[in-house]
Amino acid sequence: MNPLVLIIVPLVGAGIAAVWPSNRTRPWLLPVFGLLHVVLAFLLFINSPVVAPGAWLGFDPLARAVLPAVSLLFLVCAAYGVSYLRIRSERPNRVFVALLLTILGLLSAGHQARHLGLLWIATEAVTLAAVPLLHFNGTPRAFEATWKYLLVGGTGIALSLLGSFCLGYASLHGGGKGDLTFAALTAQGAGLSRPWVLTAWVLLLVGYGTKMGLAPMHTWKPDAYGEAPSIVGAVLAGGVTTVAFTAILRVRAVIAAAGEGHIADRTLLVIGLFSMLVAALFLLGTRDFKRMLAYSSVEHMGILSIGAALGGAGVAAALFHVWSNGLTKGALFLSAGNIRRAAGSPSMDDVRGMSVLTPRSAAIFVTGMFAVTALPPFGPFFSELQVVRAALASGHGIATAMFLGCLLLAFFGLTRVVFGIVDGRPRPTTRRNAQRFVETAGVIVPPLVLLVLSLWLGLFTPTILREAWLAVVAQLFPTP
Amino acid sequence: MSGGTLNLLIGLAMGLNLLALGSSRLPSLIRAMSLQGVVLGLMPLLMEHETLDWRVFAVALATMVGKGVIIPGLLRRAMRAANIEREIQPFLGYVPSLLLGAGGTIAAVALARALPLLPEHTGTLLVPGAIASILTGFILLIGRVKAISQVCGYLILENGIYLFGLLLIHSTPLLVESGILLDVTVGVFVIGIIVDRIQRAFDSLDTRKLTTLRE
Numbered sequence: 194m195n196p197l198v199l200i201i202v203p204l205v206g207a208g209i210a211a212v213w214p215s216n217r218t219r220p221w222l223l224p225v226f227g228l229l230h231v232v233l234a235f236l237l238f239i240n241s242p243v244v245a246p247g248a249w250l251g252f253d254p255l256a257r258a259v260l261p262a263v264s265l266l267f268l269v270c271a272a273y274g275v276s277y278l279r280i281r282s283e284r285p286n287r288v289f290v291a292l293l294l295t296i297l298g299l300l301s302a303g304h305q306a307r308h309l310g311l312l313w314i315a316t317e318a319v320t321l322a323a324v325p326l327l328h329f330n331g332t333p334r335a336f337e338a339t340w341k342y343l344l345v346g347g348t349g350i351a352l353s354l355l356g357s358f359c360l361g362y363a364s365l366h367g368g369g370k371g372d373l374t375f376a377a378l379t380a381q382g383a384g385l386s387r388p389w390v391l392t393a394w395v396l397l398l399v400g401y402g403t404k405m406g407l408a409p410m411h412t413w414k415p416d417a418y419g420e421a422p423s424i425v426g427a428v429l430a431g432g433v434t435t436v437a438f439t440a441i442l443r444v445r446a447v448i449a450a451a452g453e454g455h456i457a458d459r460t461l462l463v464i465g466l467f468s469m470l471v472a473a474l475f476l477l478g479t480r481d482f483k484r485m486l487a488y489s490s491v492e493h494m495g496i497l498s499i500g501a502a503l504g505g506a507g508v509a510a511a512l513f514h515v516w517s518n519g520l521t522k523g524a525l526f527l528s529a530g531n532i533r534r535a536a537g538s539p540s541m542d543d544v545r546g547m548s549v550l551t552p553r554s555a556a557i558f559v560t561g562m563f564a565v566t567a568l569p570p571f572g573p574f575f576s577e578l579q580v581v582r583a584a585l586a587s588g589h590g591i592a593t594a595m596f597l598g599c600l601l602l603a604f605f606g607l608t609r610v611v612f613g614i615v616d617g618r619p620r621p622t623t624r625r626n627a628q629r630f631v632e633t634a635g636v637i638v639p640p641l642v643l644l645v646l647s648l649w650l651g652l653f654t655p656t657i658l659r660e661a662w663l664a665v666v667a668q669l670f671p672t673p
Numbered sequence: 674m675s676g677g678t679l680n681l682l683i684g685l686a687m688g689l690n691l692l693a694l695g696s697s698r699l700p701s702l703i704r705a706m707s708l709q710g711v712v713l714g715l716m717p718l719l720m721e722h723e724t725l726d727w728r729v730f731a732v733a734l735a736t737m738v739g740k741g742v743i744i745p746g747l748l749r750r751a752m753r754a755a756n757i758e759r760e761i762q763p764f765l766g767y768v769p770s771l772l773l774g775a776g777g778t779i780a781a782v783a784l785a786r787a788l789p790l791l792p793e794h795t796g797t798l799l800v801p802g803a804i805a806s807i808l809t810g811f812i813l814l815i816g817r818v819k820a821i822s823q824v825c826g827y828l829i830l831e832n833g834i835y836l837f838g839l840l841l842i843h844s845t846p847l848l849v850e851s852g853i854l855l856d857v858t859v860g861v862f863v864i865g866i867i868v869d870r871i872q873r874a875f876d877s878l879d880t881r882k883l884t885t886l887r888e
Contacts, residue, residue, distance in 0.1 A: 310849035317856040324863050333874045337883040339867055340820070347827060347860060348814065354853065355807070355834045361841045366791055371844025388789055416886045478888055 196242060196252035196305055198233055199260070202226060203298035210291040219290050220278040223271035226294055227264075230301075234264040238661070246376045249308040254664040255439055256305045262516040263304070265646070266431040266523050267297050269639045270424045273527050276635030277424055280534070288325050295322045296428065303436035309357045309373040312440055316404060317350050319433055326425045327417055338416035345413040346403060353400020353440075356393045360447065363389035375443050382450040390451045397444045398460060404437035407464050407498060408471035411491045415479075418487035419539060423530025426483070430490045430526065431519035438497050438515065442508070445501060446669040461502035462592060468495030469599035476606025482532070483539045485610045486525055489565060492603050493518045496580060499596065503583040505666045510579035512662040517572025517650050521564045524643035528557040531636050532614065537626035541610055546619030550627040555615045557640045562611045564647050566604045572650035676796050679719050683802040683836070686712050687778060690809040693829060694774040695767050698759045699752055699821055703745050706825045709806075709832055710740025720842055732850060736835075739858045744828065747865040748821055754869070755878045757819065765816030777808040799840055806833030820868050820878040827864070831857055 206226030213219045237252050238261050244251030252260075274293070278286045296319055303315035327342055328335040357373065364378060365371040366386035372378070378385070403410035418426040441461075448457040472492035479485050493514070500511025531554035536544040548555040564571035567578075577600070584593045619627070686709050693705040714737030721729045752758075765773075781804035788800060810830025814823055838845070838853075868878065875882050 308849070310845065310853065314849070314852040314856055317860065321856070321860055321863050324867065328867075328870070334885050336867065336871050336874045337886055340871055340880070340883060341886070343864055343867060344814070344823065344827070347864070348830070351827075351831055351834055355837060358834070358837050358841055361844065365841065365844060366789060371841055373845070373849070386789060392788075415888075419886065475888060484888075 194233070194237060194240070194242065196237055196256075197250065199230065199237070199252075199264075199301040199305070200250075200298050202229055202233065203294045203301065207291045207294035207298065210294055211287060213287070213290075216285060216287070217279075217282065219286055220275045222290055223274045223293060224268065227268035227271035227297070230297060231261075231264045231268045234261045239657075244307070247374055249311050249374065250302065250305045251307055252305060253307060254661070254668045255442065258512050258661045258665045259435055259439060259515050260301065260304045262519050263300055263432045263435055264297075266519050266643070267428060269523060269643050270427050270527070273530075273636065273639035274424050276633060277422065277530070279635070284329070284331075289329055292322050292326055293425075293428065296326075296432070300432045300436055304439055307375050307443075309360060309375065309378070309444075312443070313350075313354055313357050316353070316401070316436060316440065319436065320346050320350055320404070323425070323429060323433065327421045329422050329425070330420065332420070335420040338413075338420035342413045342417045345410070349400050349403025349410060351400075352396050352403075356396030356398075356400055359389050359393035359396060360385075360444075362386075363393060363451075375447060378447045379450040383452050385447075385451040387451070387453070390448060390453055391456065394444070394448050394453070394457055394460070398441065398464070401437040401440045401444070402464065402498075405434045405441070405494045405497075406487075406491050407494050408468040408491060411468065411471070411494075414491060415475075415481075415484040415487040418490065418526075419481055419484040423483070423526045423533065426486065426530075427523040427526035430486070430522050434490065434494060435515055435519065438494070438501075438511075441498075442501055442665075442669060449670070458502045458504070461498050462589070465495040465498030465500075465502060466592060466595050466599070468492065468498065469596065469603075473599045473602035473606060476603050477609070479606070479610065480541045481539045482541060482544075482610050482614055483529055485607065486522070486529060489525075489603065489607060490522060492599070493522070493565075495599075496577060496596075499592070500580045500583070503580070503587055503589070505670045506583035506586065507580060508666050508670065509659075509662040510576055510583055512665060513579060513654070513658075514573065514576035516658070517576045517647060518565070520643050520650065521561060521571065521573055521647040524557060524640040524647065525561040525565060527636070527640035527643070528554045528561060531630070531632065531640075532558060535627040535630035536614070536623050538623075541613040543620070544614045544623060545617035546615075546623070548615045550619050550624065551630070551632055553632050553637045554640075557637070557644060559611060559615055561640070561644055562607050564644065566607055567600065570648065570651045572647040575651050575654065679716060680796075680798050682712050682716055682719070683798040686832070686836070687798070687802055687805050690778070690806055690829065691771060691774050693825065694770045694809060694812060697767055699757065699819065700749070702760075702822060702825050703748050703752070706828055706832075707741045707745035709829065710744070711737050713832055713835055714740065716836075716839055717842060720839065732854060735851075735854060735858075739854070739861075740828070740832070743858075744861050744865070747862070748824060748868075751865065751868045751872060751878070752821055755821075755872045757821075757878060760817055760819050760822055763817045763822075765812065770812050770816050773812055774805075774809050777812075778805040781805040781808065794840060799836055803833045803837035806830070806836060809833075818879055818881050820871060820880055823880065824861070824864055824868065828861065
């Protein structure tokens with residue numbers, strides 16, 4: 194099967210959504226095409242085609258290791274989207290549905306891109322396609338968040354383009370043809386010009402790190418996740434950040450082939466620890482439970498970055514964490530969306546006693562919070578344990594201590610906010626507002642499914658998935 | 674390659690950077706930015722004049738029309754709608770930004786010497802021009818408070834990256850180039866729309882008013 198179908202099918206869906214006449218039935222296109230995408234992704238996962246080395250696009254080991262997770266997360270969010278858009282039936286959803294499907298198609302392209310220029314085009318297009326989704330609510334706060342997202346994200350993505358050009362020039366200057374496929378760049382290896390390789394690494398790390406939300410380039414994240422509909426937050430946190438992470442992994446492999454892998458690893462480790470620290474400190478201060486999710490996302494991006502810095506075992510752990518974090522964070526975003534809608538405010542100053550008003554969402558929210566702070570036997574516990582093991586095995590004692598310290602601080606911060614809004618007696622205004630929100634199956638089952646998936650991932654990590662992650666290690670970190 | 678003419682154009686673009694930094698009136702800032710876009714659009718024609726085919730011509734034309742006509746037109750419309758003419762009380766004054774820009778340009782020339790270049794690029798100002806424009810873009814992005822000025826800064830930053838991209842003009846496939854150009858154009862359209870919406874939602878284009886979201 195041609196892996197292009199993963200890109201074409203959602204884009205066709207987006208086209209249909211754009212011309213679909215009925216505002217009421219249009220949201221159903223989301224789960225239909227989401228399901229189609231999941232089926233295709235898992236068929237390709239089981240029966241992966243051979244990728245030609247020079248191909249610009251392909252379902253290669255890295256795409257195979259993470260794209261099914263993104264696809265699965267999208268399907269569950271899409272199912273939630275049907276109920277969400279029914280609640281928001283007063284708003285036209287043509288643009289919303291069409292762009293969500295476009296994002297799925299572009300994410301599939303980004304994950305499969307084996308050409309630096311193509312990767313950039315896909316990432317930039319995802320960034321732009323997300324803009325109207327962020328201000329779906331149309332409030333001044335939403336526009337403010339969108340503006341910051343555009344400026345910070347736009348600058349980041351511009352720098353990553355500059356970095357791509359630098360890597361191209363490194364190839365030209367080293368006597369190569371300036372071919373921007375990752376295969377060609379890796380093959381040129383030590384022939385790449387050293388100063389240009391290092392310049393390219395800094396720019397690409399800052400650029401794609403902005404998209405990932407690594408500190409200190411994370412400033413767009415709390416605003417965007419805080420103001421966007423929670424389904425958009427879940428897709429951004431689980432899908433868009435993942436494409437940026439795979440970009441960094443692919444670039445890192447080129448840098449390592451050029452003989453500068455140790456520098457790349459050191460910067461990844463430092464920026465990862467810094468992200469965790471910044472996120473943990475902000476988690477201790479924030480009073481808004483949707484912004485809290487954004488800081489938690491920054492923290493987990495730090496964990497991915499640290500995993501990538503630790504070499505083979507660390508990368509396998511990071512890919513595991515992409516799955517466990519994406520799915521668990523999705524459950525948190527969707528249940529937080531329910532609570533936000535029922536409570537009418539995102540701040541713990543106004544909201545309390547949600548375990549009385551929205552008992553099911555609150556239960557999922559609390560469980561999800563424990564899962565994401567690495568309570569066994571959920572997925573994140575095992576993936577983070579693997580990161581710790583890889584760190585200790587490679588002799589990073591101090592880094593491991595800092596890692597664990599940040600996890601503890603983040604745990605304090607998260608429990609502070611979560612129990613602040615769940616416990617206590619609800620205010621009369623919150624009580625009145627919550628009467629308009631009914632916890633139907635449509636808004637409870639999707640986050641619950643994600644939570645169950647996270648549990649399943651922790652308890653019974655399928656061997657075929659482990660093999661897929663190890664295949665990436667074999668491809669990106671060839672043992673000399 | 675007609676290196677002399679190319680360097681003249683790059684020098685012109687670097688001069689326009691300083692003009693953009695020093696102008697307090699928004700129309701002249703937009704004019705400097707759009708003129709720079711046209712100058713940049715001419716460069717591929719000069720560099721490829723031996724093997725000029727219609728595709729290079731199309732990319733050059735698209736750049737000139739996009740950066741020189743459409744985008745400035747959008748910004749001018751937003752400016753008129755918001756009824757603002759000039760930047761009042763920028764974070765960074767005009768003289769300090771000019772001095773920073775001038776210092777940055779000198780530093781860019783010095784820095785470009787330190788980077789190893791291919792023999793055919795050593796005589797051109799492409800790398801210093803690119804670094805100077807990127808720096809100018811950053812100064813405008815950080816130093817100005819009106820959304821339109823910040824958009825201009827972003828565009829000048831992208832112009833700098835475009836200049837750098839010209840180093841690779843012989844090796845990058847045209848498909849990739851046009852994809853990048855398309856993305857950039859759509860990006861600016863999106864920014865233009867958001868500027869318009871912000872103007873309506875806040876009745877102002879002063880980004881200092883965008884301070885609700887903070888810890």
